Amino acid sequence: MARPIQAVIHMGSLRRNLEAMRRLAGNRMLWAVVKADAYGHGLERAVRAFEGADGLAVIDIFDVERARRFGWKKRILLLQGFFRPEDLDVVEPMGAEPVVHNEELIRMLERRAPFRDLRVHVKINSGMNRFGFRPEEEPRVRARLAAIPGVRVMGVVTHFANACPEWDYGGPVPVREQMERLGEIARRTSGACFANSAAAIWLPQVGGDAVRIGISLYGVTPEPGVPSASLGILPGMTLRSEILAVQNVHPGESVGYGSRFTARRPSRIGVVACGFADGYLRSTPPGSPVWIEGRTAPLVGRIAMDVMMVDLTDHPTARVGSSVELWGRNIPVEDVAARAGTIAAELLCGIAPRVPFVEDED
Numbered sequence: 001m002a003r004p005i006q007a008v009i010h011m012g013s014l015r016r017n018l019e020a021m022r023r024l025a026g027n028r029m030l031w032a033v034v035k036a037d038a039y040g041h042g043l044e045r046a047v048r049a050f051e052g053a054d055g056l057a058v059i060d061i062f063d064v065e066r067a068r069r070f071g072w073k074k075r076i077l078l079l080q081g082f083f084r085p086e087d088l089d090v091v092e093p094m095g096a097e098p099v100v101h102n103e104e105l106i107r108m109l110e111r112r113a114p115f116r117d118l119r120v121h122v123k124i125n126s127g128m129n130r131f132g133f134r135p136e137e138e139p140r141v142r143a144r145l146a147a148i149p150g151v152r153v154m155g156v157v158t159h160f161a162n163a164c165p166e167w168d169y170g171g172p173v174p175v176r177e178q179m180e181r182l183g184e185i186a187r188r189t190s191g192a193c194f195a196n197s198a199a200a201i202w203l204p205q206v207g208g209d210a211v212r213i214g215i216s217l218y219g220v221t222p223e224p225g226v227p228s229a230s231l232g233i234l235p236g237m238t239l240r241s242e243i244l245a246v247q248n249v250h251p252g253e254s255v256g257y258g259s260r261f262t263a264r265r266p267s268r269i270g271v272v273a274c275g276f277a278d279g280y281l282r283s284t285p286p287g288s289p290v291w292i293e294g295r296t297a298p299l300v301g302r303i304a305m306d307v308m309m310v311d312l313t314d315h316p317t318a319r320v321g322s323s324v325e326l327w328g329r330n331i332p333v334e335d336v337a338a339r340a341g342t343i344a345a346e347l348l349c350g351i352a353p354r355v356p357f358v359e360d361e362d
């Protein structure tokens, strides 16, 4: 028998999240961002759940081939373009659309032309300062790309460094200026795609013709502390397991490696089949909740490679075999992440290969 731990992917929630984000996107085209194996949910599942999206957005060239193999027939955006000239052997025949974010990529295209029909997007640097051309370079880059035989410029993309509610939009002038320049590009050109989840939710003034929606499709609000229910989205993943053993511990006795927890009262300690080798971060502090049959129980002691301990003293019905939710509908993954000092996406992407995935229609 396999260990009882499972990552349950809620296909119905993923579908409903797409509908919720579609309502928010209005009449803009929606790219479903499925990089990193669909934020840990599995690309093949994402292809099925997001069949109503207008396109998929990925990072790996290999994911273009995978998505096509899984039956995706619509558009595919390559968020970081291509990496080597030979990538174009896959990109063009598979009908993927790379962003072009620097001069080297333009030169690779020029050297490899002519193309049959290669659709590209100009990447603008709006202040993240990782990829892209400055806004004022857009006309020049567009003209140079358009001059390459077989290359078609589909639009302009940017990725904001800040788009969260606490960001004061009326604040830093350089940011506002950049937004104005982007707005100018959006009015002048077609195919502008500026917003990720956060910008689509909190910066309606960003506009454009398309949005790239990632984290919120998986039921996570981009800003920790904003409940996902307020956006009408639900967690796409539940990490669940079971209690393997229960120990009755006397006052003064300790639990786990390093004896980090010492019982102050007669205690029932549950041993849960989930450890850091499953992707639950060892840095998650004691006191963090798990959900056991209708109520929470706090973590105690150190998280080990294969197990963690929970205090069941105030949970008399929990016993060996009880189901444990590590994160999901009752324990938001955002909260677990915040306690561990990270963001939900890191936890979702970090489920270890040894954890079996199952699906339900919830």
Ligand SMILES: *Cc1c(COP(=O)(O)O)cnc(C)c1O
Binding pocket: 033, 035, 079, 159, 195, 196, 197, 198, 212, 213, 214, 215, 216, 222
């Ligand atoms: C990951 C990514 C997105 C999606 O962002 P979310 O915050 O997950 O919605 C959009 N654009 C680019 C370029 C990305 O890398």
